[in-house]
Every structure is written in structure tokens, then in C-alpha cells.
Amino acid sequence: MELHRNRGALVPATTAEAGPRHNWAGNVRYAARRLHRPSSLDELRRLVAGSDRLRVVGTGHSFNRLGDTTGDLVSLAGLPATVALDPDRRAVTVPAAMRYGDLAAWLHPRGYALANLASLPHISVAGAVATGTHGSGETIGNLASAVAGLELVTAGGDLLTVDRAADGDTFAGMVVSLGALGVVTRVTLDVVPTFEIRQHVRLGLSRAELDAAFASAYSVSVFTDWRSPRLREVWVKQRADAAPLPADWLGTTAADAPRHPVPGMPARNCTPQLGEPGPWHERLPHFRLGFTPSSGTELQSEYHVPRGSASEALAALDPVAHLIAPVLQVCELRAVAADGLWLSPNHGRDSLAIHFTWTADAAAVLPVVAAVEERLAPFAPRPHWGKVFGLAPAAVAAALPRYADFLDLACRLDPAGTFRTDLLDHYLPRD
Ligand SMILES: Cc1cc2nc3c(=O)[nH]c(=O)nc-3n(C[C@H](O)[C@H](O)[C@H](O)COP(=O)(O)OP(=O)(O)OC[C@H]3O[C@@H](n4cnc5c(N)ncnc54)[C@H](O)[C@@H]3O)c2cc1C
Numbered sequence: 001m002e003l004h005r006n007r008g009a010l011v012p013a014t015t016a017e018a019g020p021r022h023n024w025a026g027n028v029r030y031a032a033r034r035l036h037r038p039s040s041l042d043e044l045r046r047l048v049a050g051s052d053r054l055r056v057v058g059t060g061h062s063f064n065r066l067g068d069t070t071g072d073l074v075s076l077a078g079l080p081a082t083v084a085l086d087p088d089r090r091a092v093t094v095p096a097a098m099r100y101g102d103l104a105a106w107l108h109p110r111g112y113a114l115a116n117l118a119s120l121p122h123i124s125v126a127g128a129v130a131t132g133t134h135g136s137g138e139t140i141g142n143l144a145s146a147v148a149g150l151e152l153v154t155a156g157g158d159l160l161t162v163d164r165a166a167d168g169d170t171f172a173g174m175v176v177s178l179g180a181l182g183v184v185t186r187v188t189l190d191v192v193p194t195f196e197i198r199q200h201v202r203l204g205l206s207r208a209e210l211d212a213a214f215a216s217a218y219s220v221s222v223f224t225d226w227r228s229p230r231l232r233e234v235w236v237k238q239r240a241d242a243a244p245l246p247a248d249w250l251g252t253t254a255a256d257a258p259r260h261p262v263p264g265m266p267a268r269n270c271t272p273q274l275g276e277p278g279p280w281h282e283r284l285p286h287f288r289l290g291f292t293p294s295s296g297t298e299l300q301s302e303y304h305v306p307r308g309s310a311s312e313a314l315a316a317l318d319p320v321a322h323l324i325a326p327v328l329q330v331c332e333l334r335a336v337a338a339d340g341l342w343l344s345p346n347h348g349r350d351s352l353a354i355h356f357t358w359t360a361d362a363a364a365v366l367p368v369v370a371a372v373e374e375r376l377a378p379f380a381p382r383p384h385w386g387k388v389f390g391l392a393p394a395a396v397a398a399a400l401p402r403y404a405d406f407l408d409l410a411c412r413l414d415p416a417g418t419f420r421t422d423l424l425d426h427y428l429p430r431d
Helices: 041-049 100-110 125-130 164-174 207-215 307-327 362-379 393-399 403-413 422-427
Strands: 002-004 034-036 054-057 072-075 084-086 091-095 147-153 159-163 183-190 196-205 219-224 231-239 299-306 328-336 351-358
Touching: 041 072, 041 147, 041 183, 054 125, 054 183, 091 100, 091 147, 100 125, 125 183, 147 164, 159 164, 164 403, 196 207, 207 219, 207 231, 207 307, 299 307, 299 362, 307 328, 307 351, 307 362, 351 362, 393 403, 393 422
Parallel strands: 034 072, 054 072
Antiparallel strands: 002 159, 084 091, 091 183, 147 159, 147 183, 196 231, 219 231, 219 328, 299 351, 328 351
16 A cells, blocks of 8 residues: 655645536435535545545445535546556556546457446446446446556645555555545556447347346346246347357347336437457446436435345345336346455355335335345345435444445545545444
């Protein structure tokens, strides 16, 4: 761990009154007193050193108040946008605010790829990593698991660099940070040789075939509506050099036209399907950069349960299917490989991620979220940190074995609580 002390006299930070006033979904209006867009690292360090309450906003695609503050809200989109590829280390170092879609378009022509992407390429690297954002793939970890190094500005304005190889266990505590440890300015990610994917949509999977479906391709997403016992659609993302799916694959039929996972939304917002091969970054996300992802009018919740309990966890939700269906746009099931990151929803266990795209009607949705949480309780569900959830803090703590260690780390790196928010105070209370 390398710490660079800011030795110069601190001068008041410049305030740029430009930045988002609410999150992407519009359900969180930021309460920040000031919005800042520093254009240099030094300006950011002075800003952090001079603030008593500060949070960073990435692209604002989270659905809760994790990224909000009553103090200073900072966008890093004005910092230098240098990207550095290190072919020997098989790694790329990127500015925190860079969107995955822009990074992918930079990497692919240079012969490199990321192992996985989320359903949308619109999100910032640091914002996605901070919440443990993931795609699907039973042998692929979430996006944070590809992080090999971080540079961050800690409370007081110091610059800290941490590295997976050198900082071991502490590093594992710092990646899924919830923004509680400092302002991440640069992120180093593992890269792999670029590859091509074919995407097929298959219709009508039996729940009994879920494990077989996840095991059958590089990345598999299953969509359902809780109105029928069969799972409505399977989005199969195969490596282009893999054997084609048989016509009667797991008892499903092939969709004969491109689809959008949310009924009624246009398929042109989605990445190409029907088995047409194409680069990884134009197939792994469901949604295309430059188009609205998902429906645009929605709330989202997501819970990670052990993969081995997948069928029991889904069966546990059957008794509340009649509550889920009326406020649901679509439910997505994904597989995520285990990692060692302390606050990762996939810490130490291969996971089934059960995602809900709800209607935007919070009053109708929140009681159903509570019902889902109650039904999933026996499976120690871990919430997606960037989505709507109401689990009791003790339940979240009990589901994550390194929770107390993370709290200690946050207290050490941020003793005055500069990066605290109401939501963090609720879930990670200090004595
Ligand atoms: C349409 C849609 C589809 C989605 N699909 C997926 C999906 O497929 N998989 C999935 O897992 N999630 C998904 N999400 C959720 C989303 O990926 C996460 O909420 C993610 O964190 C959003 O990234 P962001 O850049 O918008 O971060 P923000 O929402 O802006 O910030 C998230 C958190 O990170 C902190 N943060 C941001 N930048 C920094 C920084 N530089 N330093 C320190 N802290 C920082 C913020 O303070 C905040 O606490 C989806 C969301 C939407 C709206």
C-alpha cells in the first residue's frame, strides 16, 4: 500500500455547480449542498481535504441513496481520461469515471477484452465496482473481481494506491467499497484476449433445467414473469467457437426475431441476437450504448443466494408470486462465480442472482420487496448494494463474514466519517 501525503498548503476547493440533480431512475433526488466537477487530481484532493461530507456520483444508475450526501457531491467526469494498457501484466488502468462501453470500444481494436460486462455498458467503472455489479456466467466473477489495483483519494486528501498482488487481504476489503473508503480515481482491471460471442434467445425453459442452462454457455441470463411455472426466455451468450445449440436445446424453442427482455420495449435497444457472431462487448450486455437500457421507468432490487440453493430459493418465492407479478416488469436470474472480496454479494459462494425490474410505483413495490426478503431469509440473501432493499442490518451483517472487518477498515481510513451517508450509517453503524 503506497501513501502519498499531500504536502502543499490546502486551499479552498473550486466549486463547479454542474452535475446531476437526481439518479438515472429519478427516484432519488440528490440532497447535496454543492455539486463539483474537478478537472485535475490536485483539485480533487483539495476538495476532499476541505470537505466534512462528500460522496462521488458515477453515472447515477443506482436506485438507492448510497451515493447521496447532504454535503459535497463530486463527479469525476472532468478528470484526465488517460487509459494505459500493460500487455505484460494483462491489465488496463482506466479513469474511475470511464463508462464500460467506452472502455470496451477502446480495448477491442487493441486485441483485448474484459471477461464480462453487466447488462448495460452505460455505467462507470468505479461506480459499478463499488457496488459489486455483475453480469452472468457460472465460471466468471462479478466486475469487481477483475480489479487488480486502485488509486484513491482518502479523507484528508492523501493519495493511496493499492494492488491485488502486494496488498492481499486488505485489498480484498477495498474493492467493493460502497464509496466508504475514499474517492477512487483510477482502476486497474484484468484483460483477456478479445473474443466473439453469439447470442441466442430460447423460449420456455423448465425450472428443472436451470442448472443445465447456466452450465451450457459462457454467459446465460434467464427471464421470467412469475405468472407461469416455465421460465419465459433464456439469453444464451456462447463463445463464437463453441458448438451450436441443438434445435431442441433443453426442451426450449428458438425465438425467431430479436427480443427485448421487458415486454413491450423495442428490440432495437438490445444487442444483436439470432446467433449472429460479434465482439464480446456488443453481445455480453443486453442493452446497447446510446439506447435506453431496460425500460427507463422502473425500480430494481436484487438478491444473491447460494447457487446450490437455487431451486429451493425460487420455490420459496412461489407463494408470493401473486404479489410479485402485478408490480413486475421482468425478473432475471443469473449465475455469478464466488470471489474473495469482503463486501461482494458473491463473497465465498457461487451465487444465483435473483433480480427484479419493478414498476416505478414505490408505494406498491416496497411491500412486495419486504415479502420477497422474508421468503428468501432462510438463504442468507445478500442485497445488490446499488438497488432497492430493506433487509435488516443484522441480517446483511450475518450474511457477509467480513462485514466487521470492513467496518474497521472504513473507520481506520475515514476516522472523521467524511464519506459516510445515512444509508451507510444504517447498514454499517459506528459505535
Ligand atoms: C438499467 C439498469 C441496468 C442495470 N443492470 C445491472 C446489471 O446487469 N448488473 C448489476 O449488478 N447491476 C446492474 N444495475 C445496477 C448498477 O450497475 C449499479 O447500481 C452501479 O453501481 C451503477 O454504476 P454507476 O456508475 O451509475 O454508479 P453510481 O450509481 O453513480 O454510484 C454507485 C456507488 O458508487 C460510489 N462511487 C461512484 N464512483 C465512485 C468513485 N470514483 N469513488 C468512490 N465511490 C464511487 C457512489 O458514491 C455510490 O455509492 C443496473 C442499473 C440500471 C439502471
